[in-house]
Amino acid sequence: MQHRVTVSPYICILLPAAVLLLPLRFVLGWCIAVAVHEWGHYLALRLFRIPVWVLEITPLGIRMHTAQLGNTEALVCSLAGPLSGLLLISLSRFMPYSALCAFVQTLFNLLPIYPLDGGRAFRAGLTLLQVASKTVTAIEDLIFIIILGASVYLLWRLNWGFGPTIVLCGIFAQKFLANRRENRYNRGDNVF
Secondary structure (H helix, E strand, O other): OOOEEEEOHHHHHHHHHHHHHOOHHHHHHHHHHHHHHHHHHHHHHHHOOOOEEEEEEEOOEEEEEEOOOOHHHHHHHHHHHHHHHHHHHOOOOOOHHHHHHHHHHHHHHOOOOOOOHHHHHHHHHHHHOOOOHHHHHHHHHHHHHHHHHHHHHHHHHOOOOHHHHHHHHHHHHHHHHHHHOOOOOOOOOOOO
């Protein structure tokens, strides 16, 4: 089976902008953190012999289009990325910027909001415990509202202003809407 790699056109805009606006050590640190995180997912998928058809490189990471995963495989594969981030964090003495970026990425990715890794693991774990899907969705919605409210409150207390709050709400809203729409990612459908 042939693998296909696609690159989002936004990478061509955002990567040069990041290099111009941010210190190069942070841009390289973030790229290394993303690569290590996604490599963890890929190794777990290969461990279960799950084919990866498409690697889609986006500004927020790499999406892997795969065959259908069972709940156990989904739980392990979704946690493999954050666990590999922890490995990078443990190398903070040698790679401080990559470790810092891996820490932020791991913390964000472990939020129990689908389609983040924490949300995938949470959903797979509850399904393994045979919790009804409507109950899982209700729990996810409640967690989403609590995390969003706590984040907005924290930004307000830190006096970060209106802009970062709107950006954060937009990111959370995009994740929330991804949970609501029919999502072919990781559903075993190789028609893209």
